[in-house]
Amino acid sequence: MDFLGKARKDLDEIDDRLVELLEKRFKVVGSIVEWKKARGIPIENKSREEIVKARYLSADLPKGYSDKFFGNLFDGKKGRICRGINRWST
Secondary structure (H helix, E strand, O other): OOHHHHHHHHHHHHHHHHHHHHHHHHHHHHHHHHHHHHOOOOOOOHHHHHHHHHHHOOOOOOOHHHHHHHHOOHHHHHHHHHHHHHOOOO
């Protein structure tokens, strides 16, 4: 296999693992949402989100990538994730 073919295969494998990890993350988020709902606890926790965001943003990624990618986990996508949480609930 040539360099480009190998590199693309490597990227495909990494992407598959990223999707798998995101699905696992969403399942955990779903279980937290269900736990909070059952106890009447607000689902949104801005202070926790800021702690997690700060951890992500300190990752050693090229500037601009980490803030855009990880920011989407919390910002505009969050509502859709929470609305669709039953898909990932266990």
